Amino acid sequence: MTQAPAVSIKHLSKRYSSNGPIVIDDLNLEVRAGEFVSLVGASGCGKSTLLNILSGLDSATTGTIEMAEQSTLMFQESALLPWLTAGKNIELALKLSGYPKAQRKARAQELLELVHLPHAYNQRPHELSGGMRQRVAIARALSQGRKVLLMDEPFAALDAITRDLLHDELVRIWEETGLTVIFVTHNVREAVRLGQRVILMSSKPGRIIQEWDVDFNEPRRIDEANVAELAHEITDRLRNEIRRHAS
Amino acid sequence: MPANSKQNSAHPLEARKEAIVSLSAGLDALETNVAPARSRRKRILKSVAPLAAIAFVLLVWQVAVSLKLAPVWVLPSPSMVWASLLDQANQGILFPSAFNSLRKGVQGFAISLLIATPIGIALGLNSALRAIARPLLTGLQQLPSVAWVPAAIIWFGLSDATIFAVVLLGAVPSIANGLISGIDQIPPLYLRAGKVLGARGFSSIRHIVIPAAWPGYLAGLEQGWAFAWRSLMAAELIAINPALGPGLGQMLDTGRQLGDMSLVLGSIIVIMIVGVLIERLVFSPIRQRTLRNRGLVIAK
Numbered sequence: 001m002t003q004a005p006a007v008s009i010k011h012l013s014k015r016y017s018s019n020g021p022i023v024i025d026d027l028n029l030e031v032r033a034g035e036f037v038s039l040v041g042a043s044g045c046g047k048s049t050l051l052n053i054l055s056g057l058d059s060a061t062t063g064t065i066e067m068a069e070q071s072t073l074m075f076q077e078s079a080l081l082p083w084l085t086a087g088k089n090i091e092l093a094l095k096l097s098g099y100p101k102a103q104r105k106a107r108a109q110e111l112l113e114l115v116h117l118p119h120a121y122n123q124r125p126h127e128l129s130g131g132m133r134q135r136v137a138i139a140r141a142l143s144q145g146r147k148v149l150l151m152d153e154p155f156a157a158l159d160a161i162t163r164d165l166l167h168d169e170l171v172r173i174w175e176e177t178g179l180t181v182i183f184v185t186h187n188v189r190e191a192v193r194l195g196q197r198v199i200l201m202s203s204k205p206g207r208i209i210q211e212w213d214v215d216f217n218e219p220r221r222i223d224e225a226n227v228a229e230l231a232h233e234i235t236d237r238l239r240n241e242i243r244r245h246a247s
Numbered sequence: 248m249p250a251n252s253k254q255n256s257a258h259p260l261e262a263r264k265e266a267i268v269s270l271s272a273g274l275d276a277l278e279t280n281v282a283p284a285r286s287r288r289k290r291i292l293k294s295v296a297p298l299a300a301i302a303f304v305l306l307v308w309q310v311a312v313s314l315k316l317a318p319v320w321v322l323p324s325p326s327m328v329w330a331s332l333l334d335q336a337n338q339g340i341l342f343p344s345a346f347n348s349l350r351k352g353v354q355g356f357a358i359s360l361l362i363a364t365p366i367g368i369a370l371g372l373n374s375a376l377r378a379i380a381r382p383l384l385t386g387l388q389q390l391p392s393v394a395w396v397p398a399a400i401i402w403f404g405l406s407d408a409t410i411f412a413v414v415l416l417g418a419v420p421s422i423a424n425g426l427i428s429g430i431d432q433i434p435p436l437y438l439r440a441g442k443v444l445g446a447r448g449f450s451s452i453r454h455i456v457i458p459a460a461w462p463g464y465l466a467g468l469e470q471g472w473a474f475a476w477r478s479l480m481a482a483e484l485i486a487i488n489p490a491l492g493p494g495l496g497q498m499l500d501t502g503r504q505l506g507d508m509s510l511v512l513g514s515i516i517v518i519m520i521v522g523v524l525i526e527r528l529v530f531s532p533i534r535q536r537t538l539r540n541r542g543l544v545i546a547k
Contacts, residue, residue: 127542130278
């Protein structure tokens with residue numbers, strides 16, 4: 001049974017100026033609807049650039065992107081607007097997606113409850129911890145009603161305990177909502193912990209060099225032997241790729 | 248569907264969710280700090296300290312008068328200035344003057360705000376426009392607006408139009424420049440977040456650009472008010488016409504003409520008090536609230 005791809009990238013290349021270096025080189029990728037894909041690579045592999053292009057913040061130099069559904073993007077920092085409360089941040093996203101005014105407040109509260117922050121509505125971003133802010137950011141992204149969630153190292157700035165918890169949380173939300181997730185990270189274990197598929201990119205220029213299917217069952221844990229084993233294999237491949245740049 | 252094998256066994260899924268919820272709640276509780284309330288003593292000290300400074304100035308002033316460092320028509324005592332102000336109040340001049348000046352100041356400031364805001368947004372967001380117009384704006388801001396009084400009198404005569412022209416030329420550049428630097432200081436992340444949320448064009452200006460630029464904009468508004476107020480006083484002092492109604496500038500000029508130093512000093516003090524009151528009652532609370540809401544102040 002083949003599902004229609006949610007995202008289909010063909011021969012995508014990106015350079016920032018006509019004589020500048022190639023950032024992404026002839027990248028081809030299909031992501032199924034409802035799939036969770038982790039994208040790993042060292043610095044300079046163009047993984048953030050790829051998400052910017054997919055989210056429409058940047059444009060491709062050549063190649064085509066077909067998206068069956070609209071996407072939204074989550075950043076490494078929470079990017080919550082500091083002049084609005086957590087609830088109002090979500091309500092603004094609802095408003096800008098054309099959600100009916102009368103139901104915005106109730107919907108925002110519902111989304112906060114989904115990320116287990118039922119009392120955060122009136123709290124300001126600076127009053128929340130980093131993990132709480134990222135959960136509000138997840139709720140805000142979900143409020144837009146888009147089917148594709150692009151995540152750019154969203155947990156990189158969090159402490160390890162909070163990050164592990166947010167892994168569980170994200171997977172639970174993904175299972176509940178059936179979203180398509182493209183998750184960019186430089187943390188190989190995180191990629192294996194979360195993804196159904198891990199895609200490894202080379203750096204300068206960014207290309208896909210290998211991919212692995214991850215068929216472990218949930219609940220997975222980042223410290224499980226099978227996660228560690230696969231991460232080990234991917235890290236070795238990644239290190240070989242990085243060594244190539246030494247000469 | 249992603250949750251393939253787990254859906255037929257709802258119970259473990261619920262247990263997993265419960266584990267996440269309790270863990271989240273524990274972590275959130277550990278990571279949330281309740282800011283301690285500012286101590287009562289510090290609050291009292293903070294409100295009393297400025298009064299002490301004023302008392303000190305009055306004391307030095309009184310001592311200088313008592314030592315007869317200068318004749319009283321050069322340096323009247325605080326009580327003489329107070330008596331002069333009481334006299335103006337009894338004659339029905341003081342309060343109408345103060346209210347009339349304040350009304351013109353507020354009106355001029357409001358018009359300045361309406362003119363400066365679109366200019367600031369246009370120049371803040373469009374670098375080509377800015378390259379053309381920013382030097383002009385900065386030049387206007389550097390120029391003391393009192394320099395415009397003679398020109399305004401020639402153009403508009405001794406009318407309210409003259410007064411407002413001078414106030415506008417004083418306040419508009421400050422407000423516009425404040426908004427421009429506020430826009431310059433917007434972290435790019437907020438603009439990107441706004442785009443991802445779907446804010447475009449006007450909705451981006453309304454929901455992202457203006458609130459994100461607000462701290463700089465507010466500083467421009469405060470400075471704009473100060474410029475509006477002093478431009479107004481300068482204009483009132485020079486453009487004297489009974490048809491303009493009473494004003495603090497006129498009151499000051501009357502004191503000069505009568506050689507009444509008590510009235511001159513009294514008028515200066517009232518002009519200062521109005522300025523301070525506006526700052527304390529309008530701008531300061533807004534600024535405090537802005538900083539607190541955005542977590543830019545740590546409770547001391």
